[in-house]
Amino acid sequence: MIWSQWLFDLPLALVLLWLAWRLLTSTELFKAVVLFIAFGLLMALAWVRLQAVDIALAEAAIGAGVTGALFLSALKRINSDQQKDDKGQADVKGRNV
Amino acid sequence: MRPFSAKLIIILLLVVLAGFLAWAILSLPFDCTALRTQVFANLGNSGVSNPVTAVLLNFRGYDTLLEIVVLFLAALGAWSLGTVQLPDPLHPAGLFLLALLRILLPAMVLTAGYLLWAGAHAPGGAFQAGAVLGSACILLLLTEVRFASAIVRWPLRTALSAGILVFTGVALGSMALGGRLLEYPPHWAGVLILVIEIAATLSIGVTLMVLFIGGRLSEADGTLSVKSTGQRKDKQ
Numbered sequence: 001m002i003w004s005q006w007l008f009d010l011p012l013a014l015v016l017l018w019l020a021w022r023l024l025t026s027t028e029l030f031k032a033v034v035l036f037i038a039f040g041l042l043m044a045l046a047w048v049r050l051q052a053v054d055i056a057l058a059e060a061a062i063g064a065g066v067t068g069a070l071f072l073s074a075l076k077r078i079n080s081d082q083q084k085d086d087k088g089q090a091d092v093k094g095r096n097v
Numbered sequence: 098m099r100p101f102s103a104k105l106i107i108i109l110l111l112v113v114l115a116g117f118l119a120w121a122i123l124s125l126p127f128d129c130t131a132l133r134t135q136v137f138a139n140l141g142n143s144g145v146s147n148p149v150t151a152v153l154l155n156f157r158g159y160d161t162l163l164e165i166v167v168l169f170l171a172a173l174g175a176w177s178l179g180t181v182q183l184p185d186p187l188h189p190a191g192l193f194l195l196a197l198l199r200i201l202l203p204a205m206v207l208t209a210g211y212l213l214w215a216g217a218h219a220p221g222g223a224f225q226a227g228a229v230l231g232s233a234c235i236l237l238l239l240t241e242v243r244f245a246s247a248i249v250r251w252p253l254r255t256a257l258s259a260g261i262l263v264f265t266g267v268a269l270g271s272m273a274l275g276g277r278l279l280e281y282p283p284h285w286a287g288v289l290i291l292v293i294e295i296a297a298t299l300s301i302g303v304t305l306m307v308l309f310i311g312g313r314l315s316e317a318d319g320t321l322s323v324k325s326t327g328q329r330k331d332k333q
Contacts, residue, residue, distance in 0.1 A: 053220035054149045054220045054221070054222060054225065056220075057212070057220060057221065057225040057228075058224055058225050058228060061225060061228030061229055061231075061232060062224075062228045062305075065228070065232045066228060066231055066232060066235065066305050066308075066309070069232075069235050069239075069309060070308065070309055073309060073311070077311075
């Protein structure tokens with residue numbers, strides 16, 4: 001492989017591994033979800049480098065977009081449930097920002 | 098010392114697994130061209146000119162049919178979790194967000210249509226277009242709850258099942274015309290693939306929206322009720 005390709009691919013692979021490590025070991029869930037979205041976008045780049053553009057499109061749309069939105073929605077429900085337990089009310093919809 | 102030794106065992110197992118995966122990948126031949134030559138040899142008969150779409154929707158169309166069934170079952174699974182009420186946003190969508198959505202949503206629908214059409218000759222296809230459409234629906238859900246009250250029972254269910262129905266109809270129709278299952282007549286292959294992809298795009302977009310909602314929308318007297326402070330309000 002041409003060394004100039006390695007100049008881009010090797011940092012991309014290392015950043016992917018580092019992002020995965022950071023999001024798995026982060027203590028705040030919101031930070032982990034944001035890192036997951038960033039990971040999905042870099043993964044789409046990796047698919048493009050592997051010459052699988054269809055998968056890259058699907059990864060960017062579903063992996064980063066829809067799954068990120070799903071995680072944020074689940075996070076909101078977790079926090080609202082915790083606030084419901086704490087306060088004993090039935091309608092607090094907290095946003096975790 | 099017990100947690101430390103357990104962690105050590107797990108780390109060792111993971112290193113063994115990573116080594117095995119690395120060996121498996123590095124021992125693959127660098128140039129696997131056997132399947133590629135076969136795909137390109139038959140690309141002319143498949144009705145499309147993108148090899149990925151030809152494999153997905155013609156050569157291995159049965160797999161795609163089963164994938165769409167799996168998505169449908171996932172939507173049913175989300176529905177079986179119970180009813181959910183779409184929450185009131187903490188503050189209603191601001192002016193800037195609504196203006197942005199007015200520009201963004203038609204562009205997203207257009208992008209989905211373009212990805213669908215371009216799937217025949219370039220990277221794209223039904224799943225990518227469906228994902229963009231699903232994202233547009235999710236964006237709309239996040240900002241305008243009034244949109245949700247327009248989701249009555251039958252349009253939503255028709256959109257959810259359109260993918261399966263059209264795909265199965267084409268499959269059975271090809272059998273009725275004398276071929277085997279999913280054996281498109283060669284002249285009609287391109288048209289049939291486009292029709293299947295349109296239905297699948299709609300289905301996938303609505304499935305992603307249903308998965309985001311995460312349950313059945315509770316309905317009262319046909320209109321959607323959104324619980325805000327313990328009172329039920331009917332929204333038009």
